Amino acid sequence: MGSSARVERPSAEGAPPRPGDVARQALRRAVAERREAGAEESGGAVEGTPDDQVLPAVPVPPSVSGRGERPGDAARQALRAARAEARQAGTDADREPRRSSRAAGADVRRGSGEGPGGGGPARQARELRELLAGAFGMPSDAGAGAGESPASDAGAQQGGPGPEAIPVPPRSSSSSSSPSAPPSPPAPAHSDPSPHRPRSMAAPARDGDLRRTFPAFPALASDGDDTRFAETWWGNAWVAALEEGALDAKRLARGRGYAEQGHVDAITVTPGLVLAYVQGSRPRPYRVQVRLRTLGDADWERFLEAAVERPGHIAALLDKEMPQSLADCGVPLLPGPGDLEPQCSCPDRGHPCKHAAALCYQTARLLDADPFVLLLLRGRGERELLDALSRRNATRAARAAQEREPALLPGVRATEALAPRQLPSLPAPLPVPPHPEQPPAYPAAPGGPDPFALDQLATDAAARAHALLSTGRDEAGELSLWQDAVRVAAARPGSGLTAATRTLYASLASATGRTPAELARAVAAWRQGGLDGLAVLEEPWDPPAGRFDRARPLLLAADLPAFRPWRNHLTHPRGHVQLRFGRDGLWYAYESEPGHDDWWPRGTPDPDPVGALTGLGTPTDL
Numbered sequence: 239m240g241s242s243a244r245v246e247r248p249s250a251e252g253a254p255p256r257p258g259d260v261a262r263q264a265l266r267r268a269v270a271e272r273r274e275a276g277a278e279e280s281g282g283a284v285e286g287t288p289d290d291q292v293l294p295a296v297p298v299p300p301s302v303s304g305r306g307e308r309p310g311d312a313a314r315q316a317l318r319a320a321r322a323e324a325r326q327a328g329t330d331a332d333r334e335p336r337r338s339s340r341a342a343g344a345d346v347r348r349g350s351g352e353g354p355g356g357g358g359p360a361r362q363a364r365e366l367r368e369l370l371a372g373a374f375g376m377p378s379d380a381g382a383g384a385g386e387s388p389a390s391d392a393g394a395q396q397g398g399p400g401p402e403a404i405p406v407p408p409r410s411s412s413s414s415s416s417p418s419a420p421p422s423p424p425a426p427a428h429s430d431p432s433p434h435r436p437r438s439m440a441a442p443a444r445d446g447d448l449r450r451t452f453p454a455f456p457a458l459a460s461d462g463d464d465t466r467f468a469e470t471w472w473g474n475a476w477v478a479a480l481e482e483g484a485l486d487a488k489r490l491a492r493g494r495g496y497a498e499q500g501h502v503d504a505i506t507v508t509p510g511l512v513l514a515y516v517q518g519s520r521p522r523p524y525r526v527q528v529r530l531r532t533l534g535d536a537d538w539e540r541f542l543e544a545a546v547e548r549p550g551h552i553a554a555l556l557d558k559e560m561p562q563s564l565a566d567c568g569v570p571l572l573p574g575p576g577d578l579e580p581q582c583s584c585p586d587r588g589h590p591c592k593h594a595a596a597l598c599y600q601t602a603r604l605l606d607a608d609p610f611v612l613l614l615l616r617g618r619g620e621r622e623l624l625d626a627l628s629r630r631n632a633t634r635a636a637r638a639a640q641e642r643e644p645a646l647l648p649g650v651r652a653t654e655a656l657a658p659r660q661l662p663s664l665p666a667p668l669p670v671p672p673h674p675e676q677p678p679a680y681p682a683a684p685g686g687p688d689p690f691a692l693d694q695l696a697t698d699a700a701a702r703a704h705a706l707l708s709t710g711r712d713e714a715g716e717l718s719l720w721q722d723a724v725r726v727a728a729a730r731p732g733s734g735l736t737a738a739t740r741t742l743y744a745s746l747a748s749a750t751g752r753t754p755a756e757l758a759r760a761v762a763a764w765r766q767g768g769l770d771g772l773a774v775l776e777e778p779w780d781p782p783a784g785r786f787d788r789a790r791p792l793l794l795a796a797d798l799p800a801f802r803p804w805r806n807h808l809t810h811p812r813g814h815v816q817l818r819f820g821r822d823g824l825w826y827a828y829e830s831e832p833g834h835d836d837w838w839p840r841g842t843p844d845p846d847p848v849g850a851l852t853g854l855g856t857p858t859d860l
Contacts, residue, residue, distance in 0.1 A: 257320035264316030268309035447619030457500035482575035493595025532617035
């Protein structure tokens with residue numbers, strides 16, 4: 239079949255003809271008519287367009303179907319006509335009232351456009367698109383910042399998500415031309431339970447001398463003290479200004495609870511302003527700010543002059559302290575009742591609301607840690623203030639040095655200093671006192687050293703100095719650390735381990751790496767025989783033949799049992815008495831519990847072994 243008998247493909251139901259389709263259809267028809275005209279003249283068949291090609295049934299204006307016109311001109315004329323018809327159809331649709339969804343559904347079901355209210359497939363499709371766009375359209379975001387639209391704020395304040403939290407299926411570009419196409423799947427809901435939570439104000443990269451951001455404080459551990467929130471006097475003065483200017487004590491109590499529980503986010507401080515987000519009972523935190531009047535240049539001049547008048551003021555500021563005399567210099571550094579101006583994004587109109595009160599309480603903790611936060615609130619940064627104080631201090635010092643008259647330096651002429659002269663002889667040394675003097679008494683002080691221990695050390699130093707003056711020799715200076723510790727402990731008067739003695743023994747034993755029990759045993763040996771007695775306790779040795787060998791017969795002659803020898807030790811058979819022979823030729827007696835190798839020095843050293851045992855009891859007891 240020829241091209242004149244083509245089967246035209248119907249367009250999509252209810253879809254208006256597109257200008258491009260109209261232009262292409264006009265171009266094809268113009269080309270086909272030209273080819274048919276050429277074929278009729280030549281008597282042949284039409285070539286170029288297959289019989290099975292289906293063209294859309296798009297209405298073409300009659301003016302473009304005439305002959306003698308070029309195909310391109312026909313296509314352009316059809317495109318202009320289709321565009322004009324589309325613009326006219328849009329203007330007519332805007333003038334007509336929007337029909338309800340039920341009427342639109344009825345028109346769509348009729349399909350043919352017949353009956354009352356019909357306007358053809360193009361108008362029905364256009365009205366259906368307008369209905370769908372109105373059903374899924376979102377309110378405009380113009381004029382509202384990210385996370386700051388009124389609708390989202392209202393939704394957050396009511397405890398639920400705002401309109402922006404509703405997932406909306408995206409509209410494709412082909413939905414206007416193919417209304418019967420299935421809608422795209424809805425976007426998955428955001429996993430964040432609070433998608434409108436504003437960003438934290440903690441931005442250290444933006445900080446400078448006039449902007450400081452502090453991280454959120456952790457929750458306070460309750461210590462049962464409900465009277466003071468801050469630790470310093472200036473922090474409590476800030477709290478007093480807040481509480482005296484508040485109109486509702488219950489809001490203050492709830493704000494203080496928020497601050498203690500750590501509901502205040504990072505705090506940003508700029509001149510005259512404190513900003514933070516405070517988490518209340520709703521999912522969305524509130525934006526809170528507290529304003530404070532900044533100081534003028536005249537007030538800052540008075541403050542700087544008062545600070546450089548006393549060097550202690552600058553030292554205190556560098557130590558993160560605010561001297562009360564500096565705060566009372568006539569410049570209103572600390573706020574008074576009514577000076578704090580809080581503002582909050584919550585619907586509560588209290589003065590202040592609990593969120594603003596929480597921020598004020600946390601600001602008091604900032605002031606405790608760094609009083610320069612208060613100075614920044616009043617308008618000057620820390621670096622600027624320290625530079626100004628340094629310049630003023632240097633200027634004041636230079637002015638004071640210029641005003642002072644140069645002092646005359648005493649001296650000696652060089653000729654007099656280099657002249658030969660005879661030095662006078664040294665005076666005769668003073669006579670050595672017969673005994674060391676008593677050292678002064680040292681009063682006890684809380685947290686100070688033990689006065690009794692100081693008295694003992696002073697007495698020992700005086701005794702050593704007296705011995706050095708008398709003999710020219712200090713025997714204690716030749717002792718080891720352990721021997722000197724035993725000597726100091728043995729010089730303490732009294733017997734038994736009292737509380738003061740235990741403290742002294744514990745400190746000396748810790749300094750020498752021994753235990754207090756070892757130190758107590760060594761003290762007993764020192765008191766028995768001094769340095770030789772300590773050597774007998776700690777140094778076993780093999781004595782030569784002679785006096786040590788004659789000791790056993792002497793003990794047997796005194797009706798004592800035969801003692802067992804081991805090196806320089808002679809031990810009773812029952813194991814409760816022992817004699818030790820020292821290098822100084824003296825016998826030292828020791829006692830222990832029977833069956834236990836726990837020997838302690840007893841009695842007085844004696845050249846006779848029987849005499850050394852005399853102080854321990856009768857021979858029958860031994």
